[in-house]
Amino acid sequence: MFKRKTATFITLCMLVLMPVSIAAQRNLDTYKHEAVTWLENNEAQFETAAGKINEYAETAFREHKSAKLLADMLEKNGFTVERGVADIPTAFVATYGSGYPVVGIIAEYDALPGLSQKPGVTTKDPLEPGNPGHGCGHNLFGAGSTAAAIAAKNVMKDHNLKGTIKLFGCPAEETLAGKIYMAKAGVFDGLDICFTWHPSSENEAKLAKTIAMNNFEVIFRGRTAHGAGDPWNGRSALDAVELMNTGVNYMREHVKPTVRIHYMIPDGGEAPNIVPDYAKVWYFVRDVDRPGVDHVYNRVLKCAEGAALMTETEMEVNLITGCYEYLPNHVLTRLLDKNLRFVGPPKFTEKDQEYAKEMQRNLNVPEKGLSDEIPDYEDKETTGGGSTDVADVSWLVPISGELSITTTPAGVPWHSWAVASSSGCSAGFKGMHTAAQTLATSAIEAFMNTKIVEDAKEEFKEKTKDFIYTSAVPLNQKPQLPED
Ligand SMILES: [Zn+2]
Numbered sequence: 001m002f003k004r005k006t007a008t009f010i011t012l013c014m015l016v017l018m019p020v021s022i023a024a025q026r027n028l029d030t031y032k033h034e035a036v037t038w039l040e041n042n043e044a045q046f047e048t049a050a051g052k053i054n055e056y057a058e059t060a061f062r063e064h065k066s067a068k069l070l071a072d073m074l075e076k077n078g079f080t081v082e083r084g085v086a087d088i089p090t091a092f093v094a095t096y097g098s099g100y101p102v103v104g105i106i107a108e109y110d111a112l113p114g115l116s117q118k119p120g121v122t123t124k125d126p127l128e129p130g131n132p133g134h135g136c137g138h139n140l141f142g143a144g145s146t147a148a149a150i151a152a153k154n155v156m157k158d159h160n161l162k163g164t165i166k167l168f169g170c171p172a173e174e175t176l177a178g179k180i181y182m183a184k185a186g187v188f189d190g191l192d193i194c195f196t197w198h199p200s201s202e203n204e205a206k207l208a209k210t211i212a213m214n215n216f217e218v219i220f221r222g223r224t225a226h227g228a229g230d231p232w233n234g235r236s237a238l239d240a241v242e243l244m245n246t247g248v249n250y251m252r253e254h255v256k257p258t259v260r261i262h263y264m265i266p267d268g269g270e271a272p273n274i275v276p277d278y279a280k281v282w283y284f285v286r287d288v289d290r291p292g293v294d295h296v297y298n299r300v301l302k303c304a305e306g307a308a309l310m311t312e313t314e315m316e317v318n319l320i321t322g323c324y325e326y327l328p329n330h331v332l333t334r335l336l337d338k339n340l341r342f343v344g345p346p347k348f349t350e351k352d353q354e355y356a357k358e359m360q361r362n363l364n365v366p367e368k369g370l371s372d373e374i375p376d377y378e379d380k381e382t383t384g385g386g387s388t389d390v391a392d393v394s395w396l397v398p399i400s401g402e403l404s405i406t407t408t409p410a411g412v413p414w415h416s417w418a419v420a421s422s423s424g425c426s427a428g429f430k431g432m433h434t435a436a437q438t439l440a441t442s443a444i445e446a447f448m449n450t451k452i453v454e455d456a457k458e459e460f461k462e463k464t465k466d467f468i469y470t471s472a473v474p475l476n477q478k479p480q481l482p483e484d
Pocket of ligand 1: 136
């Protein structure tokens, strides 16, 4: 009797609940389509924005025009914008709505030195030789994320969806500095979940664990003297740099295979006949996790101390920045994958493909064109490659893995004039639209189905339960902004 009553009750519940869940699904799909349609109808304004940021080509912490352009756009579209957050003039946070859930989207917009390039040209042809260029496609990253935030906001407004959307204007990714100082200042506090993407030559939501890193300079100070007349009076700062590097190069045999150490010498003296009293070496030290980097960093500093002792020079360390390895959230990455399939891959034209193949021919790489495939999703983390300051955000709040979207022909070198070329033309813009659509639909889905938010938070809580975030950079250290 009891069993039959229970069964009847369950059946009744199902009859009541099922239409509701079907209706909810129908609403979700409708709202997502609305966001996609709005983005399709407004492609031109975001292409203009991406094109302008590409022209500005402002490097780390100099992105005044780029940040202003995006912040102004968000403000005009109903967001409240806080500019100059974390003591960085080119960092901002744009907010719309209130209360739970608080959903973030990351935007970047810094260029790389020396990569100036005419958009859409398939051979190296700088707009202005020696000037910066968008060889990592951050002009698309900034404009695409902004488009996504505005599209999601429009749906929230039209349908009274509860929650808050925040667009984080993050400068200086290329020097791994912007988000480190923003994280230290608590800018990402209060987020429930966050999404990010990056221009690429493939279409994939991926669980890549980028590696941890310290970026630092060692400065040696000695004493000048005539190189031939009285060298015994000199103490060479350049000798100290060379001895430090020799020590580090011997050390390479005795570090884990996952460690990466690379350096260059920005300052090695003025002339051979003057014993250099000032020299500077610039290092990146990396490993698969933060403790690994801390360990090797301390050993590298011992080489510097030894070099100073041997050369009777003074040494000073300037830790510019340091980041963690990336902790990608599986729940959110799966959501991006789902919505990437919902919106479909970039819609490249024949002309886009011809452009891509011509560039590939010029660069002697296989003529595969621009990828418009979405490979099967792999729910598996990978390690290796470079580092990013998004990683520090990943230890503070649940953030998706990287959504890679094709903006550049396959096989061309990254951080190059070739990427700067495609980031300023139709091929790059097509990828940017796909990224914006995927991010907007994912944000809408999170607002409408907060179980996703809760699942993402649960996963994050489990993975960080014994962890307390400590920035690699000293607490009271301010961002090192350029003087010009
Ligand atoms: Zn980048």
